[in-house]
Amino acid sequence: MGDIVVKDIIKVYKTGKSEVIALRGLDCTIGGGKILAIMGPSGCGKTTLLNIIGGLDRPTAGSINIDGVNLVDLSDADLVKHRRQRVGIVFQFFNLVPTLTARENIELPMRLAGKNSEEMTSRSAMLLKLVDMEPRGTHRPDEMSGGEQQRIGIATALANDPPIILADEPTGELDTATGQQILHLFQKLRDDYKKTVVIVTHDQRIGQIADTVMTIVDGRITSTMTGAEFHEKATIPANQSVPSPS
Structure with missing residues (x-):
C-alpha cells in the first residue's frame, strides 16, 4: 500500500501568452512504507510534484500511478475521494482552522468523509496520543506553539488513515529541537505504521531519516541517492543532528 510511480510527468502553466514549464518529464518510483525527501532550490518544481501526487493539480502530460490507479484517468469527483481517503497533507504553515480546537481540527476531515461521532x-x-498532544485537545491554534500546531497538523493529515503522507517544508517554521521532534514523528509513521511519506524540504537533516533523497533543478531530477549517501555528503552541525528516537 502506498506505492507511487511517476512516469514522464510534464507540467506547464500558462500565463497569458507565455508558458512556464514547471516539470520536464520526471520519472520516479516511491516504494510503499518509505520516506522520500525531495530537495532543490525554490521554484524548481518540488511543490508542483507534491501537488500532483496529492491530486491537488493535474499534470499536462505523463502518468501518476498510486497502488495501480492512474490519477490522470480519475474524474474531478474521484480525485476528491483520492485526497480524502488516500492522502494526508502536512503544510509548512500548519493550515489549522483558527476557530476550532485541536480535537475539532483533527475531526474535521473525518466529518467531511462521513464518519460518525463515535468513530471521530x-x-x-x-x-492526540500518537502526536503527544493529549493535554492540548481543547486548545485552539493561537494557544499552541508552532511545534504543537505542526503536531496537530500531522494528526489532522492522519485523520482518515491514509497510506500516503505528503509534507511541504514541515520543519521550515520550527526551531532546531522542535524540528527534530517532527522528524522523529515521520520516522514513527514509516516504521510503526508503514506510511509512505513524501517530504519537500530544504532541511538537510532529512537525509538521516529518508530512505531516498531526490534533487530537482529546473523541473528535472538531477540526482537520486539513499539517505545514508546524502548524509555522508551533507554538512550538518553536530547540535542539529537527529538522534535516534528512543
Whole structure:
C-alpha cells in the first residue's frame, strides 16, 4: 500500500501568452512504507510534484500511478475521494482552522468523509496520543506553539488513515529541537505504521531519516541517492543532528 510511480510527468502553466514549464518529464518510483525527501532550490518544481501526487493539480502530460490507479484517468469527483481517503497533507504553515480546537481540527476531515461521532471521538483521541498532544485537545491554534500546531497538523493529515503522507517544508517554521521532534514523528509513521511519506524540504537533516533523497533543478531530477549517501555528503552541525528516537 502506498506505492507511487511517476512516469514522464510534464507540467506547464500558462500565463497569458507565455508558458512556464514547471516539470520536464520526471520519472520516479516511491516504494510503499518509505520516506522520500525531495530537495532543490525554490521554484524548481518540488511543490508542483507534491501537488500532483496529492491530486491537488493535474499534470499536462505523463502518468501518476498510486497502488495501480492512474490519477490522470480519475474524474474531478474521484480525485476528491483520492485526497480524502488516500492522502494526508502536512503544510509548512500548519493550515489549522483558527476557530476550532485541536480535537475539532483533527475531526474535521473525518466529518467531511462521513464518519460518525463515535468513530471521530475514538480516532481523534488516538491521534492526540500518537502526536503527544493529549493535554492540548481543547486548545485552539493561537494557544499552541508552532511545534504543537505542526503536531496537530500531522494528526489532522492522519485523520482518515491514509497510506500516503505528503509534507511541504514541515520543519521550515520550527526551531532546531522542535524540528527534530517532527522528524522523529515521520520516522514513527514509516516504521510503526508503514506510511509512505513524501517530504519537500530544504532541511538537510532529512537525509538521516529518508530512505531516498531526490534533487530537482529546473523541473528535472538531477540526482537520486539513499539517505545514508546524502548524509555522508551533507554538512550538518553536530547540535542539529537527529538522534535516534528512543
